[in-house]
Amino acid sequence: xGGGVVGVTTAYQLLKDGxxxxxxxxxxxxxxxxxxxxxxxxxxxxxxxxxxxxxLKIWFNSLFxxxxxxxxxxxxxxxxxxxxxxxLAQCTHSRAKINSLAKHRIxxxxxxxxxxxxxDTGVQYEQKTTGLLYLYRNPEMLxxxxxxxxxxxxxxxxxxxxxxxxxxxxxPELADSQDEIAGGVFSPNDESGDSRxxxxxxxxxxxxxxxxxxxxxxxxxxxxxGTEIKRVVTNRGVFSAxxxxxxxxxxxPLLAQKSLGVRxxxxxxxxxxxxxxxxxxxxxxRIGGLHEEDLLGFSPMGDHFRVSSVSEFCGYDxxxxxxxxxxxxxxxxxxxxxxxxxxKVEFWSGLRPMTPEGTxxxxxxxxxNLFYNTGHGHLGWTMSCGxxxxxxxxxxxxxxxxxxxxxxxx
Ligand SMILES: Cc1cc2nc3c(=O)[nH]c(=O)nc-3n(C[C@H](O)[C@H](O)[C@H](O)COP(=O)(O)OP(=O)(O)OC[C@H]3O[C@@H](n4cnc5c(N)ncnc54)[C@H](O)[C@@H]3O)c2cc1C
Numbered sequence: 001x002g003g004g005v006v007g008v009t010t011a012y013q014l015l016k017d018g019x020x021x022x023x024x025x026x027x028x029x030x031x032x033x034x035x036x037x038x039x040x041x042x043x044x045x046x047x048x049x050x051x052x053x054x055x056l057k058i059w060f061n062s063l064f065x066x067x068x069x070x071x072x073x074x075x076x077x078x079x080x081x082x083x084x085x086x087x088l089a090q091c092t093h094s095r096a097k098i099n100s101l102a103k104h105r106i107x108x109x110x111x112x113x114x115x116x117x118x119x120d121t122g123v124q125y126e127q128k129t130t131g132l133l134y135l136y137r138n139p140e141m142l143x144x145x146x147x148x149x150x151x152x153x154x155x156x157x158x159x160x161x162x163x164x165x166x167x168x169x170x171x172p173e174l175a176d177s178q179d180e181i182a183g184g185v186f187s188p189n190d191e192s193g194d195s196r197x198x199x200x201x202x203x204x205x206x207x208x209x210x211x212x213x214x215x216x217x218x219x220x221x222x223x224x225x226g227t228e229i230k231r232v233v234t235n236r237g238v239f240s241a242x243x244x245x246x247x248x249x250x251x252x253p254l255l256a257q258k259s260l261g262v263r264x265x266x267x268x269x270x271x272x273x274x275x276x277x278x279x280x281x282x283x284x285x286r287i288g289g290l291h292e293e294d295l296l297g298f299s300p301m302g303d304h305f306r307v308s309s310v311s312e313f314c315g316y317d318x319x320x321x322x323x324x325x326x327x328x329x330x331x332x333x334x335x336x337x338x339x340x341x342x343x344k345v346e347f348w349s350g351l352r353p354m355t356p357e358g359t360x361x362x363x364x365x366x367x368x369n370l371f372y373n374t375g376h377g378h379l380g381w382t383m384s385c386g387x388x389x390x391x392x393x394x395x396x397x398x399x400x401x402x403x404x405x406x407x408x409x410x
């Protein structure tokens with residue numbers, strides 16, 4: 001269930017294992033959710049938990065001050081309140097460390113499976129495998145970020161703290177905006193690519209392997225009997241299988257609660273992106289990265305350049321207005337004035353399926369034939385191939401290659 005990058009990578013791994021697979025989505029795969037317009041970063045070097053003592057301050061301040069990047073509308077919705085309380089419990093130094101290391105473990109594993117998938121299938125998705133640069137404007141913030149750097153370095157992530165000169169060497173296209181940069185952290189093994197193109201291409205590979213994709217199928221309900229799911233009820237009839245995988249991204253908790261009374265700790269965190277056509281004479285940055293203070297993710301994607309930002313807690317509202325993009329447009333133009341044609345921008349918003357811990361929900365719960373693979377948050381593109389393999393291993397009754405401790409149904 002779900003034809004985003006998580007659903008389609010899972011389908012691929014299951015087909016590889018010899019299963020018959022049908023993927024259901026209310027839209028065409030890769031179109032209906034967060035996998036369409038994300039920043040494109042495969043960012044193991046930035047697998048840092050959102051929940052931290054610093055996040056607590058940001059949350060508190062956002063209740064009283066308008067922040068262009070972190071926007072919170074306080075809500076009385078029980079899904080938000082439950083999630084919020086659990087998130088607050090993750091905002092300690094020790095929880096931040098545990099969660100970051102777990103996210104990092106999955107991200108690194110996932111990158112390995114992504115590399116294998118790309119090599120085995122030949123999918124091309126505007127991939128760039130020459131690293132990402134995490135930029136800072138403020139030298140004190142850069143110094144503050146070194147705590148994360150040493151945490152990930154200790155578990156083998158190659159990271160280099162760089163000054164302005166070296167940052168400009170890595171991305172010379174920043175030359176016109178050097179006043180915006182104090183330096184950064186270079187992560188040479190990180191990557192980027194367009195997750196929509198990847199998902200669409202992998203879907204075609206899956207079709208050749210015998211997979212079936214049903215689009216325009218809106219899943220309304222799961223019917224269970226005892227500890228077994230019996231069928232999926234949709235607007236286009238009923239589908240049944242031996243095993244089911246729930247990968248509806250931010251919408252997973254809605255179906256789980258409505259059909260099964262299972263409360264998943266996943267909340268939609270809205271983000272926005274712009275996609276800028278790259279035409280003759282344009283000079284987008286040669287690699288992707290993040291501008292930390294503006295929380296601006298950017299990736300060159302061949303004939304287009306993607307920039308995204310903003311974390312907004314506003315429920316399932318996917319609407320947007322021109323004001324929502326003011327910050328992204330202003331900052332993108334300041335950093336990369338010649339990256340593309342800013343007069344022909346495509347505007348998009350999507351929902352990150354966030355868990356309070358930042359790690360996805362994997363494995364089975366009360367129902368022995370329902371496998372969860374959801375809640376990948378702001379790193380779902382990064383973690384998708386790995387959690388797909390883990391899910392296929394669990395379905396095969398095998399122990400996954402890496403520990404998924406504390407990533408069960410919650
Ligand atoms: C602005 C932004 C920037 C991001 N940047 C990055 C990044 O740089 N790197 C990174 O790793 N991750 C990033 N992410 C996160 C990443 O995009 C997501 O974690 C990932 O796409 C989630 O994939 P998914 O397949 O679980 O969900 P989705 O892609 O949301 O797919 C869910 C699918 O379920 C379908 N669906 C839902 N309900 C139903 C229903 N009832 N019936 C039928 N179909 C249904 C939808 O149509 C959709 O196709 C970003 C996200 C956002 C929003």
